[in-house]
Amino acid sequence: MYTAADLRKGLKVQIDGVPYIITDFDFSKPGKGQALYRCKMRSMITGNQLVQTYRSNDKFDKPDLEERKMQYLYCQGEEYHFMDTGNYEQLVIDKEHLGDNVNYMIDNMDMEVLFFQDKPIDVSMPMFVNLMVTKADPWAKGDTSGSDSKPVTVETGYVLQVPPFVEEGDKIQIDTRTGAYVTRVKE
Amino acid sequence: MLDFQGLRFRAAFFHSLRSFFVRQQFLEVDTPIRQPLLLPELNIEPLASDGWFLQASPELCMKRMLAAGCSRIFQLCNCFRKGERGRLHLEEFTMLEWYRTDASYEDLMVDCEALLGSLLDDLEVIAPCAVFNEHLRVGDGQGWPNAAGARDGGSGRIISLQPPWDRLSVHEAFTRYSPVTIEQAMAADTFDAILVEYVEPNLGKDRPLFLYDYPVELGSLARSRAGNPQLAERFELYINGIELANGFSELTDSQEQRQRFERELERMDEERRQRSRMPERFLDDLAHLDRAAGIALGVDRLLMLLMGKQSVGEVVSFAPADF
Numbered sequence: 201m202y203t204a205a206d207l208r209k210g211l212k213v214q215i216d217g218v219p220y221i222i223t224d225f226d227f228s229k230p231g232k233g234q235a236l237y238r239c240k241m242r243s244m245i246t247g248n249q250l251v252q253t254y255r256s257n258d259k260f261d262k263p264d265l266e267e268r269k270m271q272y273l274y275c276q277g278e279e280y281h282f283m284d285t286g287n288y289e290q291l292v293i294d295k296e297h298l299g300d301n302v303n304y305m306i307d308n309m310d311m312e313v314l315f316f317q318d319k320p321i322d323v324s325m326p327m328f329v330n331l332m333v334t335k336a337d338p339w340a341k342g343d344t345s346g347s348d349s350k351p352v353t354v355e356t357g358y359v360l361q362v363p364p365f366v367e368e369g370d371k372i373q374i375d376t377r378t379g380a381y382v383t384r385v386k387e
Numbered sequence: 388m389l390d391f392q393g394l395r396f397r398a399a400f401f402h403s404l405r406s407f408f409v410r411q412q413f414l415e416v417d418t419p420i421r422q423p424l425l426l427p428e429l430n431i432e433p434l435a436s437d438g439w440f441l442q443a444s445p446e447l448c449m450k451r452m453l454a455a456g457c458s459r460i461f462q463l464c465n466c467f468r469k470g471e472r473g474r475l476h477l478e479e480f481t482m483l484e485w486y487r488t489d490a491s492y493e494d495l496m497v498d499c500e501a502l503l504g505s506l507l508d509d510l511e512v513i514a515p516c517a518v519f520n521e522h523l524r525v526g527d528g529q530g531w532p533n534a535a536g537a538r539d540g541g542s543g544r545i546i547s548l549q550p551p552w553d554r555l556s557v558h559e560a561f562t563r564y565s566p567v568t569i570e571q572a573m574a575a576d577t578f579d580a581i582l583v584e585y586v587e588p589n590l591g592k593d594r595p596l597f598l599y600d601y602p603v604e605l606g607s608l609a610r611s612r613a614g615n616p617q618l619a620e621r622f623e624l625y626i627n628g629i630e631l632a633n634g635f636s637e638l639t640d641s642q643e644q645r646q647r648f649e650r651e652l653e654r655m656d657e658e659r660r661q662r663s664r665m666p667e668r669f670l671d672d673l674a675h676l677d678r679a680a681g682i683a684l685g686v687d688r689l690l691m692l693l694m695g696k697q698s699v700g701e702v703v704s705f706a707p708a709d710f
Contacts, residue, residue, distance in 0.1 A: 234580075
């Protein structure tokens with residue numbers, strides 16, 4: 201159980217059965233008045249925002265959250281198969297719970313999976329991943345179209361804009377927070 | 388931790404505060420920081436200290452001094468309130484309190500105007516600060532977003548500090564800014580929440596503002612207004628939505644004060660807060676006090692505004708995060 205005095209930015213609390221993370225926090229107490237704990241929160245399941253003001257006597261459940269190290273094995277349609285690297289247990293996560301992360305996941309990649317009441321709700325990726333370019337139009341030297349980027353496809357099927365010099369077979373680094381190209385990687 | 392420039396400004400600021408009151412024939416006093424009992428106040432949780440308490444305010448002792456014959460006293464001291472932490476709150480903070488006999492809350496408002504004018508005269512030459520030509524430049528973007536989600540402007544605000552400042556009654560403020568009437572807010576016990584969310588962000592945006600005449604339930608030590616016992620002669624000073632000071636005409640009727648304390652103690656019992664007891668000697672002394680008024684000003688908040696900072700933790704020598 202948390203009390204209002206525990207509330208702070210980054211704390212995870214459970215409200216009406218949903219785990220929330222506090223994204224903005226403000227303590228106020230008008231002169232001789234009640235202490236007010238104002239929180240902006242994001243649902244860890246749906247991403248919905250919630251703004252609430254709490255008082256000293258309010259109490260909060262700790263959400264049953266657990267982070268486990270898992271290895272991504274392969275995907276079959278919409279089903280993504282993972283293995284817990286601690287106990288070798290295998291489990292399937294639906295594509296909808298993975299969101300944009302599927303753009304950067306390659307077989308045998310290690311990642312952290314977040315469970316709420318034993319159900320996977322989120323995965324955390326490394327900030328940068330290196331992926332192979334599988335499809336790219338060749339760079340026509342002397343191209344004067346003036347464009348300074350072109351679309352390529354990487355091994356996960358994700359399409360992004362890169363500088364014209366990137367070619368099929370290159371490895372490129374991608375920022376998983378923005379999905380943007382960072383640099384070409386030499387191996 | 389405050390750097391050398393900051394320490395220098397803080398010292399000059401303290402010096403200027405003191406010299407203002409000394410010039411006005413106020414006596415500087417100091418009272419024990421650790422005391423065996425505090426005035427019963429529902430919403431202030433004290434920090435315990437080996438069976439006694441660290442003071443939440445020097446009010447009790449200073450009013451007894453007033454009753455003992457002092458006519459103008461001031462004190463600059465550290466006060467403690469448990470669990471208060473945030474952009475505008477520290478558990479240990481600096482308080483300026485002054486009291487005068489034969490005065491009302493209106494006299495204290497004039498004191499505030501004069502005090503800030505004197506501070507500006509003294510401090511304007513010391514850079515860096517946010518003060519120029521009787522104006523204050525305040526930051527933005529750090530505040531809590533308003534009900535519509537917008538934060539304050541984009542380029543800061545300029546606030547004129549030239550007196551006279553604005554005066555707005557609590558009743559009028561609720562009419563202007565609150566979605567519910569003050570009576571509804573009091574009945575639903577949401578006065579504070581409405582004040583913080585809808586009213587305060589509008590106060591003192593162009594010049595400082597005194598919000599005055601609170602419902603009497605919200606001024607347990609303040610005198611009721613003559614001819615309107617539902618209102619307490621209490622005010623708060625706001626600059627840029629930030630509450631800086633709380634002053635009132637002192638309730639000097641010891642019988643009525645006892646009844647109000649009894650109600651406060653009952654509510655503290657109901658809410659199972661720390662037990663407190665009736666401050667008998669304070670009530671005895673109150674019987675010897677005639678007309679008087681007193682005010683508490685959050686010194687760190689004022690310094691924060693003058694230095695153009697966004698939180699009180701940036702203007703004290705050491706904030707909790709510095710240890």
